[in-house]
Amino acid sequence: MKITLAEIAKKANVSKMTVSRVLGGKGPIAVETRRRVMRIIDDMGYHPNLIARSLASRRSMILGVIIPWKEQLLLDNYVAQVLSGVMDSARNHHYRILLCPVEITRDDEKQYLNIARTRLLDGMILVQTKTDDPNIDALADTGFPFVLVNQRRYSRPCNFVDSQNIKGARTAVRHLHGLGRREIACVAGSMDESNGRDRLLGYRRAMKELGLPVREDRIVYGDFDQETAYRESLRLFEGGRRPTAVFCSDDYMAIGVVKRIQDLGLRVPGDVAVVGFDDIEAALYVQPALTTIRQPMVELGRTSIDILLDLIDGKQKSPVRRLLPTELVRRDSA
Amino acid sequence: MKITLAEIAKKANVSKMTVSRVLGGKGPIAVETRRRVMRIIDDMGYHPNLIARSLASRRSMILGVIIPWKEQLLLDNYVAQVLSGVMDSARNHHYRILLCPVEITRDDEKQYLNIARTRLLDGMILVQTKTDDPNIDALADTGFPFVLVNQRRYSRPCNFVDSQNIKGARTAVRHLHGLGRREIACVAGSMDESNGRDRLLGYRRAMKELGLPVREDRIVYGDFDQETAYRESLRLFEGGRRPTAVFCSDDYMAIGVVKRIQDLGLRVPGDVAVVGFDDIEAALYVQPALTTIRQPMVELGRTSIDILLDLIDGKQKSPVRRLLPTELVRRDSA
DNA sequence: CTGAAAGCGCTAACAG
DNA sequence: CTGTTAGCGCTTTCAG
Helix, strand or coil: CCCCHHHHHHHHCCCHHHHHHHHHCCCCCCHHHHHHHHHHHHHHCCCCCHHHHHHHHCCCCEEEEEEECCCCHHHCHHHHHHHHHHHHHHHHCCCEEEEEEECCCCCCCCHHHHHHHCCCCCEEEEECCCCCCHHHHHHHCCCCCEEEECCCCCCCCCCEEEECHHHHHHHHHHHHHHCCCCCEEEEECCCCCHHHHHHHHHHHHHHHHCCCCCCHHHEEECCCCHHHHHHHHHHHHCCCCCCCEEEECCHHHHHHHHHHHHHCCCCCCCCCEEEEEECCCHHHHCCCCCEEEECCHHHHHHHHHHHHHHHHCCCCCCCCEEEECCEEECCCCC | CCCCHHHHHHHHCCCHHHHHHHHHCCCCCCHHHHHHHHHHHHHHCCCCCHHHHHHHHCCCCEEEEEEECCCCHHHCHHHHHHHHHHHHHHHHCCCEEEEEEECCCCCCCCHHHHHHHCCCCCEEEEECCCCCCHHHHHHHCCCCCEEEECCCCCCCCCCEEEECHHHHHHHHHHHHHHCCCCCEEEEECCCCCHHHHHHHHHHHHHHHHCCCCCCHHHEEECCCCHHHHHHHHHHHHCCCCCCCEEEECCHHHHHHHHHHHHHCCCCCCCCCEEEEEECCCHHHHCCCCCEEEECCHHHHHHHHHHHHHHHHCCCCCCCCEEEECCEEECCCCC
């Protein structure tokens, strides 16, 4: 259980360096030597101490995933899917994933930086950050490799991968328009996240392109939350002419809105058509099944790792920016 | 960015050891010295290199979570919830979580062991292992601290935390009986997992207790999978007298069974009542909302970490065994 | 209460 | 192709 490289070296009558080379598979080794050392390694059941290796080589082969902490974090379908993609790609490249839940507070702007400074990680993926998160700036100043997922930063060039949110939102609105709906409302997500902003932007643009007026009283803010969307969306149906369609910036809100509409005695999609965004698992289970703009969340995770590793290996230079395409998924709600 | 403890020591005119003590908060330090050193640490923005610390102290403050690898791993609601609990408790105890997806193969029985031998981890949580997984034995032989979640091992005493599966299944069957149903079928889960076995056992016991015959043609095996359950459950409804109720060993299968029943032109719960197990997120969204036996998945994760840390600190001795209570959640399907 | 010495187990860099 | 020499940055252990 506590065999070290030195013991293998002694047993094989070679230097530690030779054993190290055999293990690394790099440098030049005589076939015969390699075989002999290998045998002893197997016989003794030796496995290198990765901590020691990391200290000496300054490479831990560990990547961190920073996620804003909340209870039952992984019940957030977006986070779960992105992380699945992250694990998949990391595995393929023989990297390990360390989970770093972080509680964002006003008084400490260096949390990400401090995690980087532990030297435990070769790079970081940041998920669901806010557009004004000062932690990012502190980190970026150091040159430590990291990639933002779900964040197209405006203030400063950063590596990121995100979906084509503006385009996706336009697709949604155009779809509703194609169904003959003209009174199209919008339930927007959080304005602290770039995709919340972008999807609202896409809605506005599409409306303009289609020659429809953008009425501010047809826009409510749901903060990417089912309950909030349920509560806030009531306003849309109280005025005079009620909307005949609603575009929601994510599926959780869409589910809340559908519930609101049904509770008001109206029908989806008969009276009001609803389109969501993301294509979370629940979109399929809900009644009526949700028509939505699918974003490739697993792929987002995979791509973020691919970019990060290129950055670490110096194969690409910052800033790397990538936008993945979205896709309309037609179901029953619109 | 590359400040070391030695530099702090020099600037403060003390030995490295003193700085180390200040950092650790342990040993005796003069108040004045501590204050001075602290100031310098803050001023210089020093953060200890955790790799070096781990190597020297033989403690990484990292715990591993072993999960059988599959695509989109975290879309499995059970895994997601357990992991959420794990993260929560680990955070509270200042431990970090390393994800270790593992592909179980026949030819390597030492995968868990090999992960332990990297010395990267202070302990391990094993999720969703099979009852006959030989990797566990190899690991147990070494005394390395680990806790099984979702696994009540029969063959050998291990630390574990699981739900009261037998009791939960009995509650489900009794509930159906209480609704006046007498023809109660069972869709069992995988027989390779102890909870699949236990829930079937609970079904059998409850039937016997209620004076109902246990008919083997009323039991099908769905492998904890929605599609499989949909396919296999057809058999239940083909014979003569069809069941008026079905107990399913998990919610994914229950969803498949409900779909099967509806596709046959029957109604849930009118013609056939259905009870699931787990209370996954989708149970709420599905139509009709699923009546189910809730197991405390997040709590399972939290408890596993608590046990593991006690083990590591020597506060408890193996084997620690804990069973958490389940609870009937009445919704619309039964 | 503080310090000195001695590693933890491995790899980088250079020599041969 | 292989070995030697120096660490990586911290903690342990034992003195003082």
